[in-house]
Amino acid sequence: MVLDSFGGSLKKIFSRITGYSLVDKEKVESVIIELQRALIQADVDVGLVAELSERIKKSVLHEKLPPSMTLKEVLVKGLYDELVWLLGEKPAVVQLKGQRILLIGLFGSGKTTHAGKIAKWFQARGMQAGMAACDTHRPAARDQLAQIGKKIKAPVYADGKKPLDIAKNAMKKSKEAVLIFDSAGRDALDNELAEELRELGKAIKPDEVWLVIPAELGQDAGRQASEFSKLVGITGIVVTKLDGTAKGGAALAACRAAGASVKFIGKGEQPGDIELYDPKRFIGRLIGYGDLAGLMEKAKEIGIDEDAAKRMLEGKFTMHEFQEQLKSMKGMGPLNKVMDMIPGASSGLMKKLPKGFMDIQEGKMKKWEHIIKSMTPAEKEDPDTINVSRVKRIAAGSGTSQQEVRELLKSYKQIKKVMKLTKGGKAFKRGPFAKLAKQLGMGM
Ligand SMILES: Nc1nc2c(ncn2[C@@H]2O[C@H](COP(=O)(O)OP(=O)(O)O)[C@@H](O)[C@H]2O)c(=O)[nH]1
Ligand SMILES: [Mg+2]
Structure with a gap:
């Protein structure tokens, strides 16, 4: 994973603390400053970093030391807990029968690829999943989804000319427990895209609308999440391409700060390269x-x-x-x-x-x-x-x-x-x- 700059400096901070024979207030403060620097360098929003620092100070310095714990231990635990806080919560992905999931997002964010990954994720949990190819914008989009469907042995519905027809036909035909709708992107969220997605939403009445965002956006992921959230409404986020950037932590933190819940993270081009989002696991891996x-x-x-x-x-x-x-x-x-x-x-x-x-x-x-x-x-x-x-x-x-x-x-x-x-x-x-x-x- 290319999380080295962020992960590397976090690791350093943690191992420095372990090396201290005694931790006092001054050391706590210098650790916080070092952490701030590392986070900002990794593209985490400055406001968030400030908030995080306050939380760490509060939990480490302002609370009475629990019996049997040293300040050093409290500091390590505080850093860990607050970093997890920064990245939000582990989602509960409902394994509801008959659910419809609409994937939306800009060009190249990973919608089509992740439609397949999510379908496979459900398959692995004993739920059949189908996919509807509602991207008529790109001529090759349907083929791309059809190929993915073949690979993971999931049906792909693509009958119809317009996204709405394809979606409706898919709902008529699909007998799978989960139906995932791939949609068209644009370079930016313009009125045309917003309108198309709203109409699609009206016809599908999805249980979930997940915005697909590539991790390399870093803190800008938050802006995109808010924008989509306002114009079309979303119930969650899929952060993709975590394998190719050191800005993943920033993107995850920004989504959470925007009030959006990250559901899945994608880290590769293969159908199996997906995980239910778990901030504890993410931080755990970063600090090594x-x-x-x-x-x-x-x-x-x-x-x-x-x-x-x-x-x-x-x-x-x-x-x-x-x-x-x-x-x-x-x-x-x-x-x-x-x-x-x-x-x-x-x-x-x-x-x-x-x-x-x-x-x-x-x-x-x-x-x-x-x-x-x-x-x-x-x-x-x-x-x-x-x-x-x-x-x-x-x-x-x-x-x-x-x-x-x-x-x-x-x-x-x-x-x-x-x-x-x-x-x-x-x-x-x-x-x-x-x-x-x-x-x-x-x-x-
Ligand atoms: N490395 C990496 N590449 C990805 C990931 N997800 C998607 N891609 C690649 O990104 C490109 C765009 O993905 P696609 O699903 O077609 O995006 P869409 O336009 O939103 O449907 C493709 O070349 C994918 O193989 C990921 O998690 N990691
Ligand atoms: Mg696509």
């Missing part, structure tokens, strides 16, 4: 202790038991963990996301994974699961003990070929190597944020 809370949550969501998640963070990776990963990939395809959250799992390491591993076919995954089931408990714990004759037996027992068993073992080994290199658990346990994480209930 990886995303334990997120990993734990994901673990629960996909039914990995917490033990397995913890073992993984500690760098343990037996066939059991591998099996959990395969299970999770089936539903949500998140192995790369899970890796994303492990401290130190850099993209360089990811490149060492077997080619195409992140998008293994469903069919192959099923086979792999069968193969693992055919192993003995001891073999699962230590797959290195599997010899040629066992490969034969396992292949026979699982109805696969020896070639497939060997391929699975090879993939497992490569991943294990990567896991070892990341040393996730160790970095975290000794890291400067171990204490903080403990206080936040993320400790282990």
Whole structure:
């Protein structure tokens, strides 16, 4: 992620604090000044930075120290809490059956791409999603959506000449639990666009109208959110392209300051590159202790038991963990996301994974699961003990070929190597944020 300038200076601030043997009022003030500088450099609105500083001062200096906490700990926690405050709240995205979501925004903001990502997000939660191609402005827009639909296996409705007709036809035909409407953009929010979107809104009566904003706008995202909000009404925001800018924090803060709730963040061009917005996770990643809370949550969501998640963070990776990963990939395809959250799992390491591993076919995954089931408990714990004759037996027992068993073992080994290199658990346990994480209930 290109959040380095913002993330980098935050990290520095946090590790400086950890290095202090004693924190006094003066140190708190100098930390706040440093933080202000970092935020303004990252394009966060000056007014917001001032407000944030006041809040930190208040919570750190003006309140009585809780028993058993030092000023240093209070400062770290205060900074963290207020940074999370700056970025708003985690949204509740309703998984309502029969809901309609209208995506609006300027040219190139990522509407069409994110229609697909959001559809996939719902699919992963057991809800079928369809998409309506209501952008008739750009000749290629419908094709673009049709291609995305093919990729994620979601129906795309495009019958009709005008956006209104297409929307109406889509509503008639769609039987999916969620129907997402892609709309046309413009270079700016002019009267023509506002009118088109209002009409579209009247016909669709959407449950949600989400404004799609690219993160590189930085603090200007707030202005755009207010503008759209006034003219057409929105219920939330999707901030896109967080992978390409250091201004993401500023954009998120600005949306929140404009009173708009960020629902999703997008960080890549692939259908899986989307996340429900979670400021805690965002800040956690920025300051660099990886995303334990997120990993734990994901673990629960996909039914990995917490033990397995913890073992993984500690760098343990037996066939059991591998099996959990395969299970999770089936539903949500998140192995790369899970890796994303492990401290130190850099993209360089990811490149060492077997080619195409992140998008293994469903069919192959099923086979792999069968193969693992055919192993003995001891073999699962230590797959290195599997010899040629066992490969034969396992292949026979699982109805696969020896070639497939060997391929699975090879993939497992490569991943294990990567896991070892990341040393996730160790970095975290000794890291400067171990204490903080403990206080936040993320400790282990
Ligand atoms: N890196 C990156 N590129 C994105 C993201 N979202 C969209 N894009 C790219 O931005 C361009 C415009 O996206 P598109 O969905 O067509 O925007 P629209 O005009 O609002 O429909 C395309 O090339 C997308 O691949 C993202 O989150 N990250
Ligand atoms: Mg488009």
